[in-house]
Amino acid sequence: DIQMTQSPSSLSASVGDRVTITCRASQTISSYLNWYQQKPGKAPKFLIYAASSLQSGVPSRFSGSGSGTDFTLTISSLQPEDFATYYCQQSSSVPHTFGQGTKLEIK
Amino acid sequence: EVQLLESGGGLVQPGGSLRLSCAASGFTFSTYAMSWVRQAPGKGLEWVSAISGNGGNTYYADSVKGRFTISRDNSKNTLSLQMNSLRGDDTAVYYCAKTAGGSWRSGWGDWGQGALVTVSS
Numbered sequence: 001d002i003q004m005t006q007s008p009s010s011l012s013a014s015v016g017d018r019v020t021i022t023c024r025a026s027q028t029i030s031s032y033l034n035w036y037q038q039k040p041g042k043a044p045k046f047l048i049y050a051a052s053s054l055q056s057g058v059p060s061r062f063s064g065s066g067s068g069t070d071f072t073l074t075i076s077s078l079q080p081e082d083f084a085t086y087y088c089q090q091s092s093s094v095p096h097t098f099g100q101g102t103k104l105e106i107k
Numbered sequence: 108e109v110q111l112l113e114s115g116g117g118l119v120q121p122g123g124s125l126r127l128s129c130a131a132s133g134f135t136f137s138t139y140a141m142s143w144v145r146q147a148p149g150k151g152l153e154w155v156s157a158i159s160g161n162g163g164n165t166y167y168a169d170s171v172k173g174r175f176t177i178s179r180d181n182s183k184n185t186l187s188l189q190m191n192s193l194r195g196d197d198t199a200v201y202y203c204a205k206t207a208g209g210s211w212r213s214g215w216g217d218w219g220q221g222a223l224v225t226v227s228s
Binding site for chain 1: 142166168169213217221
């Protein structure tokens with residue numbers, strides 16, 4: 001199975017900050033990398049697919065990059081509603097493993 | 108509007124069985140792969156199982172292989188997960204999810220609200 005490792009596990013930031021979350025795959029997954037946002041008690045929300053394509057309706061302050069084994073999610077200017085937990089997931093091969101999550105908290 | 112509504116969760120004893128269902132609407136159900144993803148209390152997301160649009164291909168995480176069975180009824184727009192030999196570490200919220208596009212690889216774009224399964228004596 002492909003292992004997905006996110007860093008950091010948690011992050012404190014302020015409204016207006018630029019933040020970056022990293023995701024690393026244990027083997028190459030081309031660009032089959034997705035990002036999700038989850039708020040407490042809610043289902044995950046699909047943000048980015050194919051490493052860098054923004055899902056319809058997702059604000060443009062979110063962006064993704066990378067290919068192969070190393071990927072990043074960037075939020076250009078944090079908004080209050082962005083404080084949540086973020087997960088990467090590879091969809092290159094089953095099982096479609098998730099990273100352990102990055103909890104983004106208000107500083 | 109895509110809607111996914113899980114049902115069938117509840118409290119079950121270790122070794123017992125439970126069947127989850129996911130009623131889908133708002134899209135052509137048979138043309139999309141579907142999956143189950145779970146989240147143990149306070150933990151991260153774990154992909155559990157997936158099934159192709161026509162039901163011909165199924166996949167499982169090692170943690171549930173041989174105990175869980177995914178299936179779908181395209182005539183009723185329903186996805187199911189039969190869970191047998193349940194253990195304490197199966198306790199989680201179970202989400203059904205739909206692929207964002209026509210491929211397994213397009214990510215899981217729509218999710219239900221989740222169904223809580225608690226395995227305890």
